[in-house]
Amino acid sequence: NAGVTQTPKFRVLKTGQSMTLLCAQDMNHEYMYWYRQDPGMGLRLIHYSVGEGTTAKGEVPDGYNVSRLKKQNFLLGLESAAPSQTSVYFCASSYSVVRGYTFGSGTRLTVV
Amino acid sequence: AQTVTQSQPEMSVQEAETVTLSCTYDTSESDYYLFWYKQPPSRQMILVIRQEAYKQQNATENRFSVNFQKAAKSFSLKISDSQLGDAAMYFCAYSHLRDDKIIFGKGTRLHILP
Numbered sequence: 001n002a003g004v005t006q007t008p009k010f011r012v013l014k015t016g017q018s019m020t021l022l023c024a025q026d027m028n029h030e031y032m033y034w035y036r037q038d039p040g041m042g043l044r045l046i047h048y049s050v051g052e053g054t055t056a057k058g059e060v061p062d063g064y065n066v067s068r069l070k071k072q073n074f075l076l077g078l079e080s081a082a083p084s085q086t087s088v089y090f091c092a093s094s095y096s097v098v099r100g101y102t103f104g105s106g107t108r109l110t111v112v
Numbered sequence: 113a114q115t116v117t118q119s120q121p122e123m124s125v126q127e128a129e130t131v132t133l134s135c136t137y138d139t140s141e142s143d144y145y146l147f148w149y150k151q152p153p154s155r156q157m158i159l160v161i162r163q164e165a166y167k168q169q170n171a172t173e174n175r176f177s178v179n180f181q182k183a184a185k186s187f188s189l190k191i192s193d194s195q196l197g198d199a200a201m202y203f204c205a206y207s208h209l210r211d212d213k214i215i216f217g218k219g220t221r222l223h224i225l226p
């Protein structure tokens with residue numbers, strides 16, 4: 001049982017480049033999330049999804065887009081990377097939010 | 113809007129001693145859930161303990177327990193017999209029954225001194 005898998009684990013981008021982070025879960029969870037973690041800022045919600053085909057904005061959505069075409073996958077896209085998007089990105093999923101999340105192992109993204 | 117505040121950015125404790133991490137939250141909801149997550153140097157986020165607001169009994173998980181004070185909106189984490197493997201960032205978090213997401217505090221980094 002893999003749980004939540006994020007790819008890639010590390011990435012370096014040049015300013016202006018685009019990329020997609022993939023999150024896959026094998027637990028049949030309805031809810032999926034993308035957070036970013038920055039020093040002293042905790043975890044901030046970027047976008048989330050409450051089911052296949054749905055997406056919603058979180059606290060810090062600007063500069064990111066997401067898609068949930070299949071229930072098990074949640075993609076996070078950066079169309080034109082900026083140094084301010086240098087961060088550790090976490091994907092999470094949940095069967096029921098009040099029971100907590102299962103997290104992926106994170107992606108460290110550096111934009112130079 | 114709901115907020116979660118962890119007032120201690122860093123703490124240190126001697127191995128085998130007991131340490132308490134503080135957390136306060138602000139909400140107007142009555143049905144909600146509180147969590148403590150641990151993030152060790154491996155970066156993996158691990159759910160340590162969960163508390164349902166309607167339960168008066170404090171949750172415990174082995175050496176980890178909480179002190180839940182609903183009226184004061186306080187949710188502290190107590191780690192007994194601290195071990196080197198407890199060194200991590202700890203996040204307090206909140207969600208209410210009708211919400212679709214969890215709100216996290218900024219974290220407390222815990223150092224264990226041998």
